[in-house]
Amino acid sequence: MSAATISDTVQVKPKRxxxxxxxxxxxxxxxxxxxxxxxxxxxxxxxxxxxxxxxxELSTSLKGQGEDIYSFPPNLIPQQPTLDNYAEVLRTIPVINYAWHSLAVGIATVITNVIFATFAGYAFAQMKFKGKGICMAIILSTLLLPGEVTLTSQYLTIKSLGLANSLAGVFLPGAISAMNVLLMYTAARAIPNSILDAAAIDGATTYQRLRHIVWPNVKGMASVVALMSFIGAWDDFLWPLVVLNDPAKYTLTVGMQYLQSSFGANQRVVAAGTMIALIPLIILFACAQKFFFKGVEAGGVKG
Known part of the structure; x- marks a missing residue:
């Protein structure tokens, strides 16, 4: 059969x-x-x-007393920029002390959430024990309840422990979050069981498996947990307001409430206080955004 005959019989299928x-x-x-x-x-x-x-809000905090902050469309560029509103906030409330209180609560919340959520996520994802499904269902069911529902029971618990009107009482209910456990569970579940089984056969203890296998693969998600835990603890207003009754122990968000009651007619000062409370979070996220997005994208086991 000649080449011409072969070319005639072979039909090229069109691209699908x-x-x-x-x-x-x-x-x-x-x-x-x-x-x-x-x-x-x-x-x-x-x-x-x-x-x-x-x-x-930033524009309002920088406007002078002679400028109209309610004009429409709003004038976002202050005609008489000033820092007097920020100085008034610093003269009215002890911002530095309140910021230290919020920082202490935030750091403690980050540490406990990262440690306990990692342990719990690994246990639910890789370990076998009786009642695991029931325990997981109970933890996930707490996500369906708004925080206001459990506010009274949490306050009675903190009061019975003698932690009312203390920063420890502010921190304790947020020491671990069900959402953070779910995030770490998802990250730990992506680790193949064969790797953990091989490490167990080689004699690795649970702590060694956590340190050398689990942690390197979930630390990206742990950075997400740490960042979201700190933001939640820093921004929390209702719970510190309920627990604390001594103004000297207020966190920054609760202390800023005094501005609303004292300077309700001057929203420039209130806006300046809001910016003071918000700027640390902006700086934190700007510095940690690389780790945050890496944690969100983290998935498979690293070689």
Whole structure:
């Protein structure tokens, strides 16, 4: 059979079009002008919703007494920029002391959540014991309850322990979070059982498996747990307000409430206090965002 005959008998099948790519339609790599404009309109809209209130609050905190802060559309660039509002906040409340209290509670919350959530996540993901499913269901069921539902029982527990009106009482209910346990459970579950079984056969103890196998693969998620735990402890307002009755022991968010009662007519001072409480979180997230996004993307076992 000649080459010409073979070429006649062989039929080349046409390329099959992907189901999401019809003829005449643009792909994801070449968007149409309408979709291109729509994406940026949506991004700008989301930017205005998320960043707009922060920019307005920052602008208000820098405006002088002669400027109108309720004009529409708002004037975001102060005509008479001043730091007098921040100085008034520092003269009115002991910001430094309150910030130290919030920092102490936040650091303690981070340490306990990272340690206990890692242990609990590993136990639920890799260990076998009776009642594991029931325990996991109880922990997950707490996510369905709003914090206000358990507020009274938590206060009675803290009061019975003699920790009312103390920073320890503020910290203890947030020492471990069910959401953080779930996050660490998800990270620990991605570790193949064969690796842990091989380590156990080689004589590795549970602590050694946690230190040399589990922790290197879940520390990315642990950074997410640490950051979210600190932000939650720093921003918490209701629980410290319930537990603490001595102004000398207030956290920063509770101390800022005094500005609202004393300077309710002057929202410039209130905005300055809000920015003082918010700036540390912005700095923290700016410094730790690399670890945060790496933790979110972390998945498989590292070689």
């Amino acid at each position: 079009e992907l189901p999401w790519r019809r003829r005449g339609e643009a792909g994801f790599d070449k968007p149409t002008l309408l979709s291109f404009v729509g994406r940026y309109v949506l991004l700008i809209f989301c930017l205005i919703i998320t960043i707009g209130p922060f920019i307005w």
